[in-house]
Every structure is written in C-alpha cells, then in structure tokens.
Amino acid sequence: MSGAEWHARVECAGEVAGAGFLVAPGTVLTCAHVALDRGPLTVSFPQRPGSPAVPARVVAHGDWAGGPADPGDLAVLELAEEVAIAPAALAPAVTAHGERKLVAYGFPAGWDEGTLAEYRTTGPVLVGGEWIQLEAWSGYGQPLVAGFSGAAVTLVETGEVVGMVTAAAGAKGVLSGRMMPTDVIERHWPGLAGLVPASGSAPAARRRLRGLVEQAVRAGLDCDPVRLYSDAAGELDPPPPPEGFDSLWSAAWFVQGELDDPETATRFADRLESLLATPAVHRSTARPDWAPILIELGHSGAGEDLVRVEVSAYSGGRRHPVASDTVPHTRLRACVQDGIEAAFCRLTPGAEELIAFVLPRDWLDWPVDRWESDAEDDTPLGLALPVVVTDHVRRRARTRHALTRAWNRLDSRTGASVHRVACGRPGQPSELRLALLESEHCLAGFATAPDAARTSEHFKTSLTAPAPVIVWSRRGCGEPDGCGDDCPGTAFLDELDAHVSRIPPAELPRTVLTLRRKAEAKDGHWARDIQLLWDDPRCFTDPHEEVAHLRSPVARSAPRPAVQHAQLPLGDARFTVA
Template sequence: MGAPLPRSGPGASTATRPTAAWHARVDCGREVGAGFLVTARTVLTCAHVVRERADAPVTVTFPQAAGLGPITARTVSDSGWGGGDLDPGDLAVLELPHEVPLAPVEFAAPEEGYEEPPPRLLLYGFPVHYDEGALAEYRVAAAQRIRDEWVQLEAWTGHGRPVSPGFSGAAVVLAGGGRAVGMVTSADGGAGARGARMLPAAVLARHWPPLADLIPTPGLTGPDRAGLRRLVAEAERSGTECVPDRLYAESVDPVTGPPLPPGGFRSLWQVLWYLLFEVADPAAPARFAGRLADFVAEPALRYALRRWAGFPDAPVRPARPVSDWTPIVVELERSGSGGRRFLAEVSTYRDGHRRLLGSRTLDKRALPRYVTELVDAAFHELPHEARVLIAFVLPRGSLNEPVAQWPRGPDDPSPLGCLYPVVVMDRERRRQGSLQHALLRKWRLLDERAARDGPVPADLVRVECGSTEDQGRLTVRLFDEGHVMAFTAPPTSPRMRRLFTAGLNGSVPVMLWPRTGCAGGHGTGEPCPGGEFLDRLRTHLADLPPEEIPHRVRALRRDAYLSADRSAHWARDLSLLWEDPRHFPEPPGHAASPVR
C-alpha cells in the first residue's frame, strides 16, 4: 500500500502526513469509485460511479476513519450527465444523513495545478484488490481544456501505478500541501496507455455552483463568493429580465477585458462563473452585481446587490469602530403561505460580516421558542468579551410585538430584554436607501459632536397623546435634528401610526414608547397618563448619548421586572426602536424565500 496523502491546512509541507481523512470510497451496485468530502455532509464523485443508484444503495466509506463505518448517502445532484464517455457534467453530489467529524478537503487556486514546472499531483483510488486504496502520481499535460470540460493528465513517471477502474471520482491534489485542483473522471484506453482525464475544480463549480464558495479567487473571500452567488440565484428565480451577454460586456473592461466567449451565456450563473474563474479582473464581479441590480424589480434584492458591489448609495462600514456592540439579528417577515406564518432568520455579525445560523417558516406561536434557541446558539459565535445587542428586524405592523418579553428558553421564563439589550428595527426602513443614508448622516454628526464636545445627550422629542401635528411637517422637522423620540402610546391608533411613521421617515435613530400606554380615554386638556412616562424617560436619558440607550433600557426593564408591583412600574412594557446602520452592514435580504 502506498503512502497516504499529506493533510492540507496551515503548516502543511511537501512531506507526507499520516492521514487525509476526507478521501472516500463510493460503492453503488457493481461500481466502485472514489470521492472526497467537501463539507461536513457533502461528498463529490463521478456521476457514472452512482449510475445504478435507482436499483442499489450508494455507500460512502472513509478509509482513514474506519470507525465511522459505511454510510448510506443520497444523490442530490448529478449535473445532467448524459451517460456517455464524452458527455459533460460527469459529477454527482452525495449528501450524507449526518455530519461527519472530519475536516473537508481544501481547494487550491485554479492556476496552481498548471505552474511551470508542472507540480506533482496525487490521486487516491480503489482499484481491484486494493480495498484500502492506492496512490497514483500524475501531472497536468497542459492548461488547455478538451471541449471546455476536461484537462489531460499524464503519468509522473513511466513505471508508476496507472489510473484504472476504481479511481473515478478521486480528488486530484497537489503533493505539496494536499489541496485539490480537480477530480478524475476517466482513464485513457488502449494497451499501455497511462493517461487520464480530470475535471478541474472550476469546471466542477460550473456544474455545481455551491462549490464556487470553496475555490479561492483573487480579491474575494469565500463568504463574498457565497453571498453573490445566492443573490444571483435569487435574481434568476425571480425572473429578472435582462440579457446575460450584455451584462457580461458591461462587467469586463471595454479595452482589456476578454471578448464574449463563443456561444455566449444562457444564464446569470454562467456569467458569474466566467467572471470568477476565467476573467483575470478582481473588480469584474462587483461591476456585474451593480449592473444586475439595475434590472432587479424587488427593492430588497436590488439593495443587496448594490450593497455587495459597494455602491455609494448603500450603507458601508465606517473606517473606525463606532462602538463595541456585537449584534445578534433576528429577522421576521410575513410569509405568503399564510397570514399567521413568518419566515424567521437569526444571524450574527462579526467584523462586518453576517453569519446565518438558521432560517425557517413557522406559525407565529412557534416563533419565540425557535428564535430563542437560535439566539442561544448564536452566543457560541461571539467573543467571550462581546457586548451583545439583540436586534429584531420586524415588519412595520409588528413593531409593537413584545419580543423583549419573550422567555429566554423553554426552561427559563426570564424575559430576554431583562438579560440583554433588545431593540427593534423597521424592515421597510431598512430597505430604503435614502433613509439609511440619512441615518448614517445623523450618527456621523453625533460622532463629530462627541469628538468636539464630549458625549452629548440628544434632545428628546416628546409626542403627546393629543398631538395634531401634520405628518409631513413633522417628518421635515425631524429630518435634520431629530435623534430621539418618545411617545405616550404605542403606534396602534391611526393618529399614533401617522406620527410614528413621521419619525421613521425623518430617519430618527431612536424611538421609545410604552407597549400599552395611554388608551386615549381622557378629554382634551385633561392630564395624560402617558405624560408621566415621558417625564420619567427624560430623567433617565438626560445624561445619555443615543449610542448607550439600549443598555439603559435593558436596566429599566430589569428594574421593572424585579419590582414588588410589576404591573404598576412605569417601564414595565418599555419598547425601543434603535438603528445604527454601521452595526448591520450586510444587505437585509433573506437567505430563503418567505413563501414556503
């Protein structure tokens, strides 16, 4: 038995390592082939290896992790392979029933397999009489692809092991470092033939788009590629009307960019793939995202594409940190599948990047348990010293929902808002570029004042129960100076909804109100019960800059919850809308459709 492949990752060298546990053997009926683990539950192999899957189970075994035993997998994609030796797309994606405790393979940059002199490549297959596996040494004959699909491999020496049945689906890896550059699909026929064919990693990604997230490209991280790929897929699903060939022409440099390839493009994904792997211009994907946004009808998706492209009308992170808040974001959107159903997504934000932890469409009554379970899991993603802020992004009609009073867990009735700062944000405002721009301007002015004069408490705009101010006039008045608004009652009556909307349209960053508040039963000129609420609120916020209000509100909620007469405490149902776009730089679009 030959020496196993070197393990990839930091510190890898040209010396072989004891294991590369992501290598897999794939059995299906009479076929035996190889495969390789690319995520904790995903294995790639050749489509022809599992061609008998309709009549026989597909079994995956990891030779370097014998304790896992054989695992039955299901084929989730076969790339439309036609069944012939010269048919493109000889790729099958296998899904395991559970995650395996093995590190997946790492991928090399596409050009690393074609350097001069050619690097030594290793293949790990399962020829007859080698159930434990065997190694073969090869190199790329040339970077030229055959029929834009395969790359020719030739034996490293004249006396090494040739590729034979059992090597199909094997990862082709660099001997120095163990990173993958492609997958073996076939061996050359004829007596004495020692050549083979490989599907390069980039071609594999063309047939299975999620693989593009794992293959390094200049100027983009894996999350960058994954985010853009999802946005492009959403644009295709939504039926965006555009001409892919024209988008390509407008994405590459008009002078130095490569011309339209023969046959052009049939889909937006083909354009993106070509820009990622065939065009040596790191700026081209951003041009493509920005131009595609011009054709997208749905505002949230259009905004997300422009944000990804870095357009100036989309909020961007400032050059310096604005505070030490570390957000956990809960996004709720009404589902088209029923009036009481919502799509819930929970994400964390670190270093300006969003990590989605879960997404599910549920009945309204099931939301608290699902959300709080994911919020609890989100803490595993955060630094121990993080100052956590939990932000609920809600439809405008749901801003008065008692999310701060949701219990922390099924065995812990403690209100979430008494343990952590909990704020709400308006989903509609999050989608409007002009209002986000105005919010950023207000926070920047507050920063400038603080740098010049020290922390400056913002003036509180009181909205009394009997206010009759015109909505448009109030919006204009708040647009330049309004930083904090407080209401005597929730935005549930027609009058309060108009005044509340004026605050949102005036880009007021901070808005507070009692979730129940004044019922409006008193006469004109009579004392309003909400007046005491505003007076007490002014006292508690008098020395506080807007940046610190979520922390103070959490303390007030705690005091109310622990008071002897909870129902009589003035802050018992205090609600807070607080939004600083600099803390939430990712686009507000969904990872999944709300309609399920």
C-alpha cells in the same frame, strides 16, 4: 453606502425586461435575450431609490444565436454616463458549490422594486459546457421566473457574484434553473478578464480589502484615495488615472482589477487599516462595542399562520447567517430561541450582546422583550439582554445612509434629546418631520402606541424621516381624544425625558435594559412596557446587507403583462429564459 446598489433593472421601450449587474462604473452585464433587438434600453438601480434611469446601449455580446439552447446568452451594456456606485465583486464559480446559499435579485411581474430567490448549485458539472444548474434552497421559496434573466447570483455570506441567471424551469412546481458562471462570462467577454479572481487566489485578501473599504466609508474616514494608492503602488505599477479616483471604492477596484501584482492590493489594505486604527479626535471612544444578533421576522406569503425567520450574528466586521426557517406562530418563540443560541457561537468574545428584532411595521409593537429566553429559562429576553426593534423598511440603502450620517453626528452627544409626540395635540406630521431633520432631537418619544389613530401618521413619519431612536410604551394612552394632566402617556414622556437626557444615544439599549429590570421589581413602574426602536447601521457591518437580508423591502405594484418565454429542453424537464 452599504447596500449592494450594483443590482440593476433593465427596461426596453419602457417595459421591464430583466435584471443585470454593474461590473464597472459605466458597464452592466445582462442576458442577450433581455437586451438584443428589444428597443431603446435604460438601466436603473432599485437599491438607490429615486435615482433616474440611465440610457444604455449594447456594446458587446456573446454571439448568442437566438435559440433558447444556444450558448453565449450575454449582453454588455454601456451606460450613457457613469454612476457613482461600487461595482459588484466577482468570485470564481467553484466557490458556489456545496451547501452554499446563493441569492438572485430579479424583477418578476408585480415586483417592480425587485425580490429575492434563494438557490444552490446541484454540482460542479457544466451543462453543455455553458451553464451550472440551480435548485431551490427550500421548497417554498420564490421561483426563478420571467424578470430574473440577467440577475447576479451571489454568495449570501459575502455578496460576491458567481454567475448570472439565464434560464428557469418551465414546469409548474419545479424550482430549478440555470446560471452562466463567471468564468464562462469571461470566456464570452474578455473585458471581464482581471475582475474574476483565479480559483486558486486568496478570497480572504479580497474580502479583507472590501471589508476595510466598507469600514472606512461607514466611519467617514478622511482619506485621499490617490495619495493612498500612490503610497501603496510598486515600482512597476502604473500611476493613478489622470482623472484620479472619485472614491475610495474606485481606488480599491483599480488595485484589484487593473494591476498584475497582488502585493499592491495587500499594501493598499495595510495602509487603509493603519489609517482606520489611528484615533480620530472628532469621534467618541465611549461607543459600546455591540455584538448584535439580528432576528428578522416577516410574513411568509405562504399563509397567515406562518412566519419567516432569519437569524444572523455580527462579529469580526461580518454578518454570519446562522438560521433560516418558516414556522407557524405556535413554534415561533422556540425557533427564535434556537437561533439566538446558535448565534452566540459566532459572537466576538468580550463584546456586548445586543438582540435586534427586524419586524414588519404592523408587528413593531410586539412584546418581543417579554419572550422567554430559552426553553429551560423563562426569564424574559429583555431582562437578560438589551433588546431593540426596528422596521423592515428601514433596511433600505438610502435610509441606512441617512441613519449612518445621523449616528456619526450623535457620537459627540452626551444625551438623547427627546422630541415629544403628545397624545392630545400632536401637531402635524410635517412639523414632526421638519423637527427631526433640522433640530437637535435624535429621539422621538410617543405618548401612544404606534397604531393609535391620532398619532399613527406621526409614527410613520418618525420611521421614514428617519429618527435614529423611537421610544414608546405599549400601553400608551388609550383615550381616543387624548386626556388631561393625569395622562399615562404624558407621565411616560416626562419620565423618559428625565432618564435619557444625559445618556449618550449609543448607550440607550443598555439603559433600557436597566429600566426594564427596575420595572420588573416594582409594580406600576412607568417603563414596564417600554419599546425601544434603536437603529445604528454601523453595528450591522455586512457590506452586502441588502442582498443577504431576505426581507428586502419591495413594494407590490400593478402586475405587468405576461412575458412570452422561450422553451429550453433539458432531459425530461423544460426550462424557460427567466
């Protein structure tokens, strides 16, 4: 799965105590003040919804003396059973300095599934030889508060872990904190040795191997990791473990963390790349080489008039964040235009551009395809380029996994089979879910807009089933109880079925672009207000997608009781354990 599932939530006696991160299939790191002397421990992984919590115990710690200013605030947790999750990739803390955006994933009160905080380092100097000071990336972001202790601090570009949150500013309005860098963690726990690359090692080689493994997993590559390792191993390398490797990921971690010869990892990557380059007879070669520009819009939390905007470009198998801002609605279109212009500089030459808007569910009907292309060109964006939308909630790792499986099956399809959701008698949502899960239908076509009362639950079902493609008209059928043979919604579905029945699902963004252009030239054309929700996770190849995307889908729940915070002095400011 492509999400960073190694983010962990640590609970003590049933109460959320803080965060942690998986560094081996059975090992999680967190802060000592989170885990020591706090009662029975369990660890869960929110990026894998529905997975049970795993009992854990402290097997090592950093000799923390218990005071808020004492060094060694580290606890090593051993899980009662190993989890089939790729551990976090670690990086030397020196890579975090400069204008590098860092992200921490914590569990403050009211955010049981977690929330993100964006920070940067204030410099390379270690405070007290133990900590690196953090400051907020912006003045309006999520502060480091109770629930962030033990959270991995990651580079937003790569998802690599450079440290662990240990403390937060206690003063109101002060957005700063501290992290224990990876080299200090290694000093306190030698078991991390070998997992943190030396600052002089080549990060490009690590990222290359990680990217190739991600690509192989997404492509469903049929590969025996034991045979792959044996082929790459040198004369002095050990044999594979007696139990073998349970995944390609575990083999990759083995060659990077357990072996002394870096050339073995290079050979391993070379052989994997060669396997990926070999054409697979069961996969279609006609799938467009989309180069997506991802535009994430969301409620800012700072006021109804403000919108959070994140723009990224995907090229070379990587996600490249290019713009981030919070703007009023009056400046939203201009901000998006600027972000798209900046993203074009990062696209792979020759690839087909795709504009993908990730929207909150209540904004999915926005006419983003009608927004002006730029300040100097009022051509609607959806007439210049393929424009699609998708739902924020579908960024969940579990949903991405299901969608990837669905798209792998759809590669061999020569047409998009439409499941019609009529306006008059749409049936039960449960029937629609079963049809989308068990039938050959890959496209849910709606005769109504998403907020129509009689089909709104059906629309939610299509989003969560999940249907790879959903299409509707923003005009839809406006009759509250449906209508007869002259229903515009029925006419829309008839035309849609006729136009897409022979179009491979991967080509639908291009087809809808053509339809929009035809509709612009003809009054009353059925596709004038067509909206396409099209979501192929294989186009969004960031291996750390769930970390990097600021709008991680989290649900508010009833707030937990306040946690007591120990005070940590630092000059004129005061810090608390987070």
